[in-house]
Amino acid sequence: MRDLTNEILELIRRTSSSLPPDVEKRLRESFEKEQPGSSARGAFETILKNIEISRANSTPICQDTGTPIFYVHYPVGLSTIKLKGQIRSALAEATKRSYMRPNAVDAIYDKNTGNNLGGDDFPYVHFEEVEGDDLTIELMLKGGGCENVGRQYSLPDNSIGAGRDLAGVRKVVLDAVHKAQGQGCAPGILGVSIGGDRGSSYIKSKEVLFSEMGTRNADPKIAELEERLTSEANEMGIGPMGFGGATTILDTKIVGLSRLPASYFVSVSYMCWAYRRRKMTVKGEEVIYD
Amino acid sequence: MKQITTPITDDVIRDLKVGDAVALSGMLVTGRDAVHKWMIETFIKKTREPQGDDLQVYEELKKLLNGSVIYHCGPVVSGLDTKEYKFVAAGPTTSIREEPYQADVMKHFNLKGVIGKGGMGAKTLKGCEETPAVYFHAIGGAASYIAQTVTKVHGVFKLDFGVPEAIWVIEVKEFPVVVTMDSHGGSQHAVIEASSKKILEDLLAR
Missing domain, CATH: 3.30.1330 (60s Ribosomal Protein L30; Chain: A;)
Known part of the structure; x- marks a missing residue:
């Protein structure tokens, strides 16, 4: 061999120096949505400039x-x-x-x-x-910054009224985005895994992040939840870096696993914009x- | 954009408000998790005896940090073999991990600011009012860009903490930051946390 x-x-x-084109495209689109003169727009400007410098110089x-x-x-x-x-x-x-x-x-x-x-x-x-x-x-x-804001929930979660169904999944994912604020280097990409044990659930929530931006789950019901979560997360207005703004989450990817009758885990892996x-x-x- | 050069006076700090864009120049010192813990335990709370070159480094830091800024950053550095150090990538790390330590470190060394990302909490905000100091938010992940503003690496302390955790003494020119916590109790992070919480509650009720 x-x-x-x-x-x-x-x-x-x-991988370290050249951001994938699909990610860069989504960042450029998001930049256009921020108000001129805002800190959010300034953050995107710096992000986009950094992407070019890194690629040109082979630096991280x-x-x-x-x-x-x-x-x-x-x-x-x-x-x-x-x-x-x-x-x-x-x-x-x-x-x-x-x-x-x-x-x-x-x-x-x-x-x-x-x-x-x-x-x-x-x-x-x-x-x-x-x-x-x-x-x-x-x-x-x-x-590590975005890894630190990842979360795992065991449903039901009474603190936010999340039951063992997709409505409950929606609630905990929105909670995770709120708790992350700007600390995971928003705008982020969510990898969500439903089911599994604690270990397999977290691993799958990262594995799903290997797919391209905009790739939807084959199940229309899950695809719809992916779109809805991205849009509702953005309603919160946390914005890039948590400065406040239109884009907090660039995309959401959900994967379903088998679970034990007793367990219902939802794992959220948060990927920073430097995807x-x-x-x-x-x-x-x-x-x-x- | 306001141009500010270290060392910074209290008057300049008091003039800064949340939302101000600043181009920062002059000498800075990097310090993150290991450094803050070490400072608190060895020199501020004194729960740990100084070891090795601790006291010598402390004397240097007192001079370097007085009126200056600490940067939460674990850089990628080239020239480790030759000691001709150069910052290759140097964006901010998440600051909230230093929340237990930051206000005390600020007051002890008379820091005029902290550069990081993600913002900090109530204890640090109070420290900003009392010292006075501000929180400068750099753009997380903008590492190659920010490294280009680092014009010189003057030296390094505590390299045994590892490259990302060491204390790097650097000179920067027009490092772009935004004030997100000021010395008058203003915090963009507290504002966004509260406004997004309200929307979250509405969403959860749907």
């Missing part, structure tokens, strides 16, 4: 280069041990080149490892064996980046 360390390094560089969009979350779909027969080793080498090299900030801190001893490698779970790598010959590696960088996700596909000798 060929060594993909350099190709993965390139994936990391792109955000200094918090986040938790690196890799999703690897590999064909039968490829060694995941080797792939994981290459991902880790590429990440250490990316850190040396300042595409990434050293972000792995030992939680017991408060020691930053300096190279972004922190035990078996940092970076987070998920492997999935798939049919066919192509290898795809997706990378998402999720910063960094990129993909590479290896087709034989060819490597294609999105």
